[in-house]
Amino acid sequence: MELLTEIEPQIAAGTLTLDSRTPSGPIEKAWDKTKFEMKLVNPANKRKYTVIVVGSGLAGGSAAATMAELGYNVKCFCFQDSPRRAHSIAAQGGINAAKNYQNDGDSVYRLFYDTVKGGDFRAREANVYRLAQISVNIIDQCVAQGVPFAREYGGTLSNRSFGGAQVSRTFYARGQTGQQLLLGAYQALERQVDQGRVTMFPRHEMLDLVVIDGKARGIITRDLVTGAIESHVADAVVLGTGGYGNVYFLSTNAKGSNCTAIWRAYKRGAAFGNPCFTQIHPTCIPVSGDYQSKLTLMSESLRNDGRIWVPLNKGDKRKPGEIPESERDYYLERRYPSFGNLVPRDVASRNAKAVCDEGRGVGESGLGVYLDFGDAIKRLGQKTIEERYGNLFEMYARITDENPYKVPMRIYPAIHYTMGGLWVDYQLQSTIPGLFVIGEANFSDHGANRLGASALMQGLSDGYFVIPYTIGNYLASNKLEKVESTHEEFRAAQDGVAEKTRRLLDTKGTRTVDSFHRELGKIMWDDCGMSRTAAGLQDAIGRIRKLREEYWRDVKVLGSGKEINQSLEKAGRVADFFELGELMCIDALHRAESCGGHFREEYQTPDGEAKRDDDNFSYVAAWQYNGDGSPLLNKEPLTFDYVHPSQRSYK
């Protein structure tokens, strides 16, 4: 308890005015009204503006391509060797859209409603409504680009239902939806490269944001091949740098996914919204050993046909096939008869943890539950199951050496997505004018829990259909002085980056970057993961601070800064994860309620569901940097005029 006194007085009120710029009037008209009221840039002038886009995933790639199509001069950055490798490529399951092609009662309003409710009433209504509206245009755009979505024999587009939805509104391309959508955006981007309107900077990592006269005017990057630290000037900067799930070391994210871009922007004055809202995905392959480098997701679409169960009795070590029906507990079907295995992710994950904590988990570690296709194979035949999930079954077999057509899969929850991110207004602008944030990197649309198949939708909505308008409005409404890369702010930022790099190399300690990262990840998972307590979080904050201090004293990074140096790249990212991890714990500690993926053990209903406290916490926590360790809290109150907050029930 001592630590509480150490932290609580430090949570002082922030000094930012958070104007969400949410339009007034009926929500159905909000986006049209905003678009109409926006200032426009004369087509002939667009090429005179340079826009930097950091990130080439669904959000960044689509934004860069679209702004170039409009005529802006775009510079796009990614740390991989090609924009096509952004982490979006790994998305499997699908993308939602309110097309109602299946005639099953879907509508823009229903998608809006489901998303607000799924997010446990912690998202901004107007943003979510716009997302649902735009969802239909995304599908049209992607089809036109040649994305080979699944189709019916008649040639129409196919749909399936996906975690947490009772209508079939998910579009998919086998188990590779993210790949196909990203290739669509990448191809559009490469077309603009061909036309000379996008300059692509692959193998470049953004290491700082440059703010001049209160406006974002450029970035500092490191060329990952030559090590050169460079300044890039622009009229506006857009970050589409993805999520920060790798703060937990083990997650379903790609190894390179990191928080550095948004973290450096935070330290330059951009508020960070709801950092503790992270999503734990219920269907991942369980951890198998301490060498493990990442966790593999098994698409949630599997829950459409797979049934989740554990043995009824504790410590039942029989093989799954030897456990009779009567001694199995299909706990989701039992507890949530109307949604069954399709309850939202947070609910499914928590229940898996609960049955494992009771000692009923399966597999060697006891941290696993069965996902059983036995019934589905009997009902539909192996061929149909193969058609639906063939590549996922193959992947599972490859990793575990078990045949999921014969024995049930073992799954366990893992860190998957971060709903938190830089705070943005309705126009996707952060608290720094001229700095826009899109895709998973912002906090905006998913509240405290994201529904399946809605991240791809958000990334593409932001990139193809929102930012191209709002960036024009910004450029047309602001007079921007000409700035050179020799400006003192650029020089200072460049020196700062060089200094930090030097420090990491000069520490010459005894522990590797990965060993620190693993230890940080374990603290985060144990105390700021699937369930959280005040005591655990306080303790975690203390341990993170100590470990960070040790990091800067004892980390061992070989080589130099003037060459390809993957340890150095990791070292910079982990340094930022330490600071972000601490902020996540502070946020989780201050939010004395449970909502969506944020489950505080102290706040639950008698039957163990998350218990929100709308009177005290119906707001976005937008943290403001104030030197290390004492962030300031700004609050954006949330109002719900359409979907009225209720206890979520999936019973």
Next chain:
Amino acid sequence: MRLTFHIWRQPNRTSSGKMVRYESSNFNPDMSMLEALDVLNEELILRNEDPITFEHDCREGICGSCGFMINGLAHGPLPKTTVCQLTLRHFRDGEELFLEPWRAKAFPVLRDLMVDRSAFDRIISSGGYISVPAGSACDGNDILVPKPYSDRAMDAAACIGCGACVAACPNASASLFTGAKVSHLGLLPQGQPERNQRALRMVAQMNAEGFGQCTNIGECEAVCPKGIRLEVISRMNGDFIKASWSNRGQQSVSDGV
């Protein structure tokens, strides 16, 4: 589990490289090949030796970042498997493994097992797209696509751009990669308007990058982790020939005017 690695070490693009031997017993059959390199790298760092540079990101076989030769085979011995998904249980305890980067004129080595594959991006940039600016699309169901076409387009679109096809080809040809994109877009109604130009420009770019000619050896298909079929090369060749003819036709029309 004990393994002996011989790994190509080359500090940068311009210096020469050599094979270096490493041995360790800290492996485990459930590890992936990349996790084995992680383990080895941790050991190297603690011994003050430079860790091995290798490209990777998703570690799920989908981003196409990873890839190197294992005992002369692109992505190693297991069919349809990238090195990030290749577990050590497919090797014997005590086995000796030779890891080398992709070798091709168009893929210069940047460091150790990492090569420069930007030529692939330039091939896509030269025509591997459908020109449809955001906002100009019709309803998704306005143009029906017969399922068999859409399925075959998806088969071709599954390419992850890893470069194994080039590395395995004795001519270092990029025909499987380029053919996959030409086929993916050419099989769909949306891809028809630009079909000729696409084939002409992409093939020209592929040649300009210094990739070799395809002589129908088929090694590319054998190593492709995504099972892209040789037929994509015939489709590309077909499109290229047709386009060359109709291009000539167009030219003579305009010449006559």
